Amino acid sequence: MNVPDYNPELEEIEIQLLLEGVAQHYGYDFRNYALASLKRRIWNTMRAEQAKTVSALQEKVLHQPACMERFLLALTVNVTAMFRDPGFYLAFRTKVVPLLRTYPFIRIWHAGCSTGEEVYSMAILLYEAGLYDRCRIYATDMNTAVLSKAKEGIFPLVKMQEYTGNYLRAGGDQSFSNYYTAAYEHAIFRPWLRDRITFSQHNLATDGSFNEFNVVLCRNVMIYFNKTLQEHVHRLLYESLSMFGVLGLGHAESLKFTPHEQHYTEIVSGERLYRRVS
Amino acid sequence: MTFDLIVVGASLGGLHALEAIFAALPSDFIVPLAVVQHRHRDSDDTLRSVLQRAARLPIYEAEDKQPIEPGAIYLAPADYHLLVERGSFALSTEGPVNHARPSIDVLFESAAAAYEARLLGVVLTGASADGAQGLALIKARGGCTVVQDPASAECRVMPEAAIAATTVDHVVPLIEIVPLLTKLCQSSWKVGL
Numbered sequence: 001m002n003v004p005d006y007n008p009e010l011e012e013i014e015i016q017l018l019l020e021g022v023a024q025h026y027g028y029d030f031r032n033y034a035l036a037s038l039k040r041r042i043w044n045t046m047r048a049e050q051a052k053t054v055s056a057l058q059e060k061v062l063h064q065p066a067c068m069e070r071f072l073l074a075l076t077v078n079v080t081a082m083f084r085d086p087g088f089y090l091a092f093r094t095k096v097v098p099l100l101r102t103y104p105f106i107r108i109w110h111a112g113c114s115t116g117e118e119v120y121s122m123a124i125l126l127y128e129a130g131l132y133d134r135c136r137i138y139a140t141d142m143n144t145a146v147l148s149k150a151k152e153g154i155f156p157l158v159k160m161q162e163y164t165g166n167y168l169r170a171g172g173d174q175s176f177s178n179y180y181t182a183a184y185e186h187a188i189f190r191p192w193l194r195d196r197i198t199f200s201q202h203n204l205a206t207d208g209s210f211n212e213f214n215v216v217l218c219r220n221v222m223i224y225f226n227k228t229l230q231e232h233v234h235r236l237l238y239e240s241l242s243m244f245g246v247l248g249l250g251h252a253e254s255l256k257f258t259p260h261e262q263h264y265t266e267i268v269s270g271e272r273l274y275r276r277v278s
Numbered sequence: 279m280t281f282d283l284i285v286v287g288a289s290l291g292g293l294h295a296l297e298a299i300f301a302a303l304p305s306d307f308i309v310p311l312a313v314v315q316h317r318h319r320d321s322d323d324t325l326r327s328v329l330q331r332a333a334r335l336p337i338y339e340a341e342d343k344q345p346i347e348p349g350a351i352y353l354a355p356a357d358y359h360l361l362v363e364r365g366s367f368a369l370s371t372e373g374p375v376n377h378a379r380p381s382i383d384v385l386f387e388s389a390a391a392a393y394e395a396r397l398l399g400v401v402l403t404g405a406s407a408d409g410a411q412g413l414a415l416i417k418a419r420g421g422c423t424v425v426q427d428p429a430s431a432e433c434r435v436m437p438e439a440a441i442a443a444t445t446v447d448h449v450v451p452l453i454e455i456v457p458l459l460t461k462l463c464q465s466s467w468k469v470g471l
Contacts, residue, residue, distance in 0.1 A: 008391060008419075036361040036388040037370040085357070086320070169320075223342045223358075223369045230343065241300050248341075252355040252369050257343045270323075 014054035015042060022071075028142070030075060032229035036074070045074045069145075076143050077224060080245040082117045082155070082220075083162040085251045089125060089170035091271040096246050097129045100214065106135045111204060113139040113220030116150025117163075121170075122217070123193045124179055128230065132196055138211065139220065140202035151199050153189035155180075158188050160223060198252050204233045209240040216241050219272075220250035227257075234260045238242045247274045256269075279327050279422065280466040283346065283362065283457065285389045287412070289404025289422070291432025293328070295327060296402070296454055300333035300351065302456035307335060310464045311351045312362060312389065314380045316404070319357040326335030326353055340367040350384040354380035361388035376408040386412025395420035398462060400455065402426045404436030408434040410443035417444045427451045 015038070016031075021068075023029045030038065042054060049067060051057035060067045093161050100106050113119050119139045126132040141147050155163075164176040201253040202210070204221065216237050222230045238260050241247060247264060249272040255261040264274035289347055290293055292315045317325060322418065323339070330337045333351065338344070340352040340360055344367045354360035359370040360380050368388075375381035380403070386409060389397050399416040401409045403426060417423050423446045428434035430451035443451065 009392075034361075034363065034368045036363045036368045036392065037359075037372065039363075039391065040370075040372070040384065040387070077370065077372050079373055087322075219368075220371045223371070227343060250371075252340070252358050253342050256341065257345075 013056055014058070015039065018042070018054055018058040018061065021058055023066070023260065024195060024248035025062055025063060025204075028072060032205065032226050032232075033075075033224055034226050037077075037224060039256070041075050041077070045071055048074070058198075072143065075146060076146070078114045078143070078146050080114045080117045080220075081166065081196055083121045083166035083170040083172075084118060086166045087122065088248065088251065088271050088273070091273055092125060092270040093129065093171045094246065095268050096215070097117050099123075099244075101129055102117075103214055104134065106131065106215065106219070107211060107213045107225075108135060108137045108215040109211070110137060110139040111202070111216065111218040112145075113141050113150055114143075115146045115200075116199075117154075117155060118155060118217070118219065119150065120153060120189055120193055121198060123196065123197060124167070124172070125170070127193070128174065135196050137168070137197045138213075139197055139199050142201065143201040143207075144201055145200050147201060151194070153194060154186050154189070155189070157182055157185050157187045181243075203233055204231060204236065209236055211240065213240055213245060214242055215246045215248070217248040223250065223253060231259060234258050235250070241276045243276060245276045247276065248272060249274070279462065281422070281463055283389060283393050284309055284310055284383055284400060285362070285403070285416075286313040286400045286402065287386065287409035287436075288313070288402040289378075289382075289408065289433070289436055290457060291403035292316070294432065295426065296311055296329055296381075297332040298452055299455055300335070300337070301330055302453075303333065303335055306349070307460070307463070308348045309466050310346050310348055311425045312340070312354075312360065312367070312385060313351060314354045314382045314385045316382075316406070316408070317356050319379070320340075321356045329353070330378070334456070338398045339384045341371070342367065342369045353435065354385065356380075359384040360386065362392050363388075364392045371392035374404045376406055378406065378408050382409035382428050383412040385437070387415050389455060390416045390421060392420045393421065397421035397458070398424065400424045400426075400459075401437055401440040403431035403433050403454075406436055407439035409436060410439040413430070413440045413446070414444035417446075422447050424448045424450065424458065426455065
């Protein structure tokens with residue numbers, strides 16, 4: 001993108017063509033992704049694949065399925081952490097858990113769960129609240145590669161110091177190391193943490209609602225979508241939530257710029273926890 | 279010359295530099311500012327509220343898809359990259375760039391792509407080279423570039439990296455940045471947005 005004859009208008013056309021080709025040939029629909037961050041990830045892939053133009057990348061992606069797999073991993077952002085943004089989990093613990101106690105059975109959908117760090121975090125939180133036996137967590141992602149990692153529940157041992165700090169700030173009062181076994185460079189999380197989790201593939205752009213949930217978590221997923229797709233997904237989440245169900249978004253996301261704002265009330269100001277009220 | 283957006287990058291020492299700039303910006307300054315100040319991933323609203331005390335313009339932590347309004351200052355939230363689309367903000371949790379999230383380069387590169395010659399980029403004090411590549415890209419797309427004079431910076435590394443990366447249009451001491459921005463943006467005031 002630093003070549004002297006760089007033409008941004010032409011590049012946007014090339015990106016549209018690439019995404020059209022990927023959608024038609026592979027069925028992965030990135031056509032309604034937010035352009036600014038998508039461009040960056042396409043540029044990164046171009047560097048890695050040594051493609052000088054988006055068109056050159058398109059040829060590789062369409063003709064080499066292995067290249068498409070790498071492209072898919074590069075396009076979906078899979079940066080996450082356990083108890084990411086601890087204030088959110090603290091608010092969930094103090095304000096949402098009491099609501100959930102009134103339900104005999106709790107269905108939770110974690111949409112866009114990536115490699116699973118936040119799903120295990122929620123499992124730990126619900127276990128400590130004494131609610132885990134009553135829960136079923138559906139953890140979905142469009143990307144099967146990250147889902148298989150999520151199913152393993154093995155995370156880098158070097159991350160545990162950071163995660164322990166997050167856990168404590170999220171209101172955890174146990175010894176965090178009770179939840180995993182250290183082996184070489186890995187922290188292997190206790191298999192029973194997975195007992196109530198169902199991992200499955202689901203694409204927010206193309207798949208519909210598959211159940212009614214008491215809690216829907218979709219954190220830092222929709223920031224990669226443009227307004228059109230964002231509105232589509234907000235409708236999907238809204239339709240998947242039972243009345244008085246709880247919606248959890250990422251720290252810098254809000255309902256303010258969406259058409260569903262009036263259907264929710266904020267449970268805790270600033271922590272992006274909303275309750276469906278109509 | 280008219281500008282639709284000013285992007286600002288600051289790191290070590292940035293709090294004081296930003297305070298000085300925001301305090302000097304008049305309340306009728308119309309061109310919006312998008313600011314990356316390097317910060318810890320767990321930092322809360324303190325940065326915004328401290329800066330707001332000094333400023334006459336309203337300061338917001340940018341939210342995803344938030345429209346960019348005239349006469350406002352937007353801060354990158356902690357632990358997110360702040361990107362610009364034409365007319366609105368976008369966020370990303372991709373990995374750190376130049377060891378930073380938010381990264382100045384990410385903001386500058388996306389803003390340069392969206393605003394080209396109608397963009398003004400400012401690099402302030404800091405201890406990294408973040409912002410240098412982004413400022414070079416702003417320059418390459420016809421935008422205007424401003425760097426704090428390294429001699430007036432609490433940490434001169436970042437301004438020097440920016441100066442080394444491109445032919446900067448204006449290198450000025452901290453106290454002259456707002457008068458310069460005001461002069462550069464004068465025609466933007468009349469034209470409006």
